[in-house]
Amino acid sequence: MSIDASRIGAAIGRAAGAVQTLEQELNQADAKLGDGDTGSMLARVVGAMAQSGAADATDVSDAFGKLARAGMSATGSSLGTLISGAFLSLSKQTKGRATVDWSDLSRLLAIVLDGMIARGGASLGDKTVLDSVHALVLALADVSDGAQAATAARVSANDALHRYRDLPCRMGRAKFFGDKSVGLDDPGMLACAKLVDAVAGAETEFANITT
Amino acid sequence: MSIDASRIGAAIGRAAGAVQTLEQELNQADAKLGDGDTGSMLARVVGAMAQSGAADATDVSDAFGKLARAGMSATGSSLGTLISGAFLSLSKQTKGRATVDWSDLSRLLAIVLDGMIARGGASLGDKTVLDSVHALVLALADVSDGAQAATAARVSANDALHRYRDLPCRMGRAKFFGDKSVGLDDPGMLACAKLVDAVAGAETEFANITT
């Protein structure tokens, strides 16, 4: 079974369900060094994406495009814009394709990641959502079905979060205060790990992922 | 022994000492229905009066005049203005007199009271400092020396405070909310009782006044 529009729609629905309970936790993670809006922003953005009708799209490209447009009109925040841009990149890459194979995911995400780097101006290793995506690119390289992909994604996103927790943030204002970020989760990486967890939950039998 | 300028100076000095410790208590009493400034205002006003050189005045009229002018330049608050006006009235009434007898006090205060009523526009029974002064006028009517006067003043000012505590305030904004004032001390009456206590303390042997 490969990825189609209805699967994308279902995934975004699971994310939208999860983000409600994550809202205040993500706000508070962002408030430590940023402006405290990551959770409320994502709740709105993912909510809007879930309403975008992606499940009924004509093909995966269209589904990704719907998510991108919904996200872009819901926010202009850094993370939200990067996420919307990621879906736009997926839509462009999958133009004309009814489905995407699980084994394609890593390659698609690698190009997404390039776009995010170009758009946002940050680098790998800065302790941002980029590092989570990078971990996903690596982890998904050898998967061939949904269950494998789900497990790999959950493990790697969580892993990246843990690995970077005690490193300093090098991005934006936080860089100037890099040391203050040691020991704190980056809100974008935290969001990524939690949402991947929620989205992948239904795709895998492995329930006990360490958090 | 009668009242002379040095005695007035000493009395105001005692008041100035006492008012420092009363400041926050009086502020808080005023904050219940008013603007919370009675204590800070009195601390400043009585402090200025204590610096006015009343003790070195040529006669009682001059001493009272110095207190009045010091008070008038220190504040324009209701209570402060009424007090300064009271001293101005005392100064006018004692023009040319080196001393004032204790037995004169009641008569002098009665005229002071008339002036306060005329100036402030409130009435006896409104639960204001007027009612304290009125109590003093009555209590001092038959005294003939300092000790008697001190006791009578302390007892009557305290008495008035207690008597009015459970009555509604009928003055200013508080009238509209008269009931809210039931059970609360009027800050002006409270200040009067406490300051009379401090001033009269040294004039009397009676230490145990119920409060």
Next chain:
Amino acid sequence: MKKLINDPAHYVDEALDGLTLAFPSLVRDGAAGRVIRRTHPASRGKVGIATGGGFGHLPLFAGYVGCGLVDTCSVGNVFEGPNVDSCIEAIRLADGGRGVLRLYGNYGGDRMNFDMAGEMLEDEGIACTTVLGTDDIASGGPDQPARRRGVAGLIYAYKAAGAAARSGSDLDEVTRIAAKAVAATRTIGVGLAACRLPSAAKPSFDLGDDEIEMGIGIHGEPGIWRDKLRPADMIADEMVERLLADLPPAAGGEVSVLMNGLGATPMEELLILYRRVRAQLQGAGLTIVAPLVGNYVTSMEMQGASLSIFHLDAELKALLAAPADCPFWRVG
């Protein structure tokens, strides 16, 4: 409650220094520096307008000294009326030979000191009249106008009387206009959190974390009810309703509106309130002219808002539209 201040004893004087340094159209005057006057006084022959009041309400009172508004302002300590000397000086400095209107809020200390100042100036032959701001509907019933305190709506009286004086009207006429403007103005305030006097150890009142007080006074005096926080629209509705239940006799179809912040309320919230107030007033058939939204009359860091309605007729409307210029309000 934190304050960016130095010694509380110098609070007023330091702030007045800042005021006149930041706004060069204002200058300190009087023996104790407790009069704010126009740096370039009006030319002689204009009726003067002197105001005054306690401190801690900026822009009120001193900030409204300017062209087409008031000429001088005596400045008291925080929440204390101006002393008699500063009132005398404010009246003298406002005098341009055609008399002086004393226009200030209805508070005991202010009244006593302006009255005494007037008595002391009788010998100098300055003709004086008095009009007191009494717009706060929560401080007295409609039958008790004399009990009502002056709050934010006072600036409408400044504007109308200032315009009349500027146009050359005589003292009686300026006084009539001021009294008419006061009579046409109604205000109600809502408080969310108290301020603290610089010299006080505690805030002047306590409101629970989710409590508000409707009808609160400009110093935090108790209001009409205290209850849980409600949505802004419900609060706006109640304010409008209470103000419209207390119409001045000659109220017409046009009003100006002052949606005023008490000091710590963000502009965003005042705008949200204003939007609803406007809809409600329009629903009641009223047209809004020259609305004001912002911090016009405050209580230091008090959180909350007040709503003033200024009921207009053709005369007041023209006076409201006349040019005026002070650091915090400019028309034309």
Next chain:
Amino acid sequence: MKKLINDPAHYVDEALDGLTLAFPSLVRDGAAGRVIRRTHPASRGKVGIATGGGFGHLPLFAGYVGCGLVDTCSVGNVFEGPNVDSCIEAIRLADGGRGVLRLYGNYGGDRMNFDMAGEMLEDEGIACTTVLGTDDIASGGPDQPARRRGVAGLIYAYKAAGAAARSGSDLDEVTRIAAKAVAATRTIGVGLAACRLPSAAKPSFDLGDDEIEMGIGIHGEPGIWRDKLRPADMIADEMVERLLADLPPAAGGEVSVLMNGLGATPMEELLILYRRVRAQLQGAGLTIVAPLVGNYVTSMEMQGASLSIFHLDAELKALLAAPADCPFWRVG
């Protein structure tokens, strides 16, 4: 932390409604109503200036739409950059045929969206340039101007670029002026108490009852130190000292100064600070021109203040003095 609001989901739109209703020189435009533009746009042939940013900083950004300032403003959600559609619309609506300067604060989301908007507009042939506000000295070292965020000092760039555009300068010249103004501006903020996002359960940071934070960002981002509250004069001294330790290369002897309240700080305190700032700057041999004291750039109900110094040469001084008119700042 109490707020006079309705449903947080409608916070921005309700406030924008209030803004345009209260100030008729502004109007909402764009498909989602997230552009504020001048009700009477500049006549064609002027270089347009588009700005934009997250919400919750009024008067910034939308409040500076006006004559001699910026033409349009895209409006994001609270503390979120404006979305790409509103940026596209703001640029289009600012265009008067001679190109558009995008002038906004240096924040990731804002930059990405304005950049994307520019790319999407390439086909339409609107010449675009970009200048980012980077005045906050606490968000990056002097060697890291690209890391510095744009805070209150951005309004000086609005003023200078707006005056240049109004005088008929071409896009290159307006862009040069904006960049020059940004390079000549330094800001530092001090925080006393946090604000709360309408949708958040808690304030975005906690400061102890007697703590302050020097160098805080406009959203409450951590600053340089956090310590006990100090007297206002000491705080003013440190702000001045830090700003003067970071002089732009061409700094001369004249500066303008913006003593800005972050939302819940009373005018009285800003004036006390300003008085000291002025004395310190004069002590350093600097002359202050056209000082501004008030709430110009806020963070909703955040308590605290920021100080901006705008280092002037003859050119910037003339542009600062040129006429300008928006609801919150009027010159001439």
